[in-house]
Amino acid sequence: MKVLVCIKQVPDMESHFKPNGSGTWFSESDLAWRMNEYDEYAVEQAVQVKEKLASEPELTVLSIGPDRIGEALKKAMAMGCDRAVHVQDNDSAAKDPWQIASIIAAYAKAQGFDLIFTGMQSQDRGSAQVGAIVAELLEYACVTTIVGFEFTGGAVTVKRELEGGIKGVARLKPPALFTCQLGLNVPRYPTLPNIMKAKKKEIQTIAVADLLREEPLSATTSFHAPARKGGGVVLEGDVGPMVDQLLAILREKTSVLR
């Protein structure tokens, strides 16, 4: 049995984002990078599957991007993935979801994975497309936005998160792909011994040109900050004076202070 988990490295979302030279995405200078939060749940779920199955499936982690994504791949291996595939692409940010999904599918097609996990979306792009497109291209069964996962008797029972806190329960058989929602599990922190072990694990590098055969289906023409609607008061400075200013505003504008 073989399992694949696909991850993306994204900037810390508390960063200040500035447009890049072409004005179509953010500038990569002065950003701290980390594993996409949704993907941490995907990695954790894949590792849990590996730990529970007596057959000890081989668990591969894949990511697409420049050299910096090696850190995210190492973290995934420190969490428990056996090996990594680094699709080397210095221009991955300019690819649309269709191209990213096509790259993953081109790699996965020959590998015969039984289970594939992805995050439900990336924190930076937020398209929520790649996982489901990969499943279509591979003709795998697929359920998105899972918050529950159980693999017994050759079938997977999942819970999907719906609006209003309701969950949908569904069952499907491998080969299957799942996109993971926050709260699916509790992603582990890599321990020091596992971080050391991960350094010895294999990272296979594949040039993106060897996998990509598709042109983009969409183009980003502008990346910009939202227009501020204004009207809101912004308080900045020392805590003491700000507390007094806020209380004065609340006394004037609301009826809740007694």
Added chain:
Amino acid sequence: MKALLIGEYREGKLLDTTYELLGFADQLGAEAVMLLVGSNDRLPAYGGTLYLADAAKCGEYNPDLHKQLILEAVGKEEPDIVVFMHSSYGWDLAPRVAANLRASQVSEVIGLSGGGFEVGCCNAKMRRTVKPATQRAVLTIQAGAFPVQQPGGAPQVQFLDPCGTGTVEFIGYEPAEAKDVDLTKAEVIVTAGRGVGKRDNVPVIQALAKALGGELGASRPVVDAGWLEHSHQVGTTGQSVSPKLYIACGVSGAIQHLAGMKKSDFIVAINKDRDAPIGEIADVLVVADVLQFVPALTAKL
């Protein structure tokens, strides 16, 4: 321009968001036809063409079958755009349909701009303008971004018969967890977000809620981390609230959170990130560390 709108139906009911699709088509000036996997007894109030498949036969969640039905309607109508809500139903189906049509998909559209579509990115802090490069495009639109339009009338129904079974077996629904905290009646809600840092800091926020005679709310990351129960969660998958005063402490302001609290009468956000999207809708944004500001505020009450 012709738009095929994909309506939503769950637990035997037509969802109101279906009318946001009509509002979007109207804003685009597009001719609208609709597809619904639902029931002939619960038809949308609009006078156009409706492709209808019976949810009792197809299942309310059966992505393979629903995809086939949509592709069939696309073949008959040749629409320029296929439009879904950006919902658990829409974001699950749209990429499958788009991949089959080899069509561009633009996700979570919040506005129109110069022949392209405006979408959020970077956790809603930034925006992108996206232009499809294919003749036909698949779109998902953000809930609440476009006006509801309920034209009235009765649709001309064309029945679609599903064939096949699909690879995903839908078993049923699991109800939402019981809400032992009713936030909907609170006059004041003070919400803890990820910015409170750790579970041990939650009492700092609770103390402010208590001092104001209000309830304690939570953003999604706080609930996912297990710092507070789901019954405190505000947002799309939690409770929708509209108190007289809402104080968001260390809440960045994800779309799903904003959707659940933006109708509050007065909104105060305390956040050290001046760019946090919560600042977009706050009446007052206090740029400060919640752990310094909140205790100082509580002490003065």
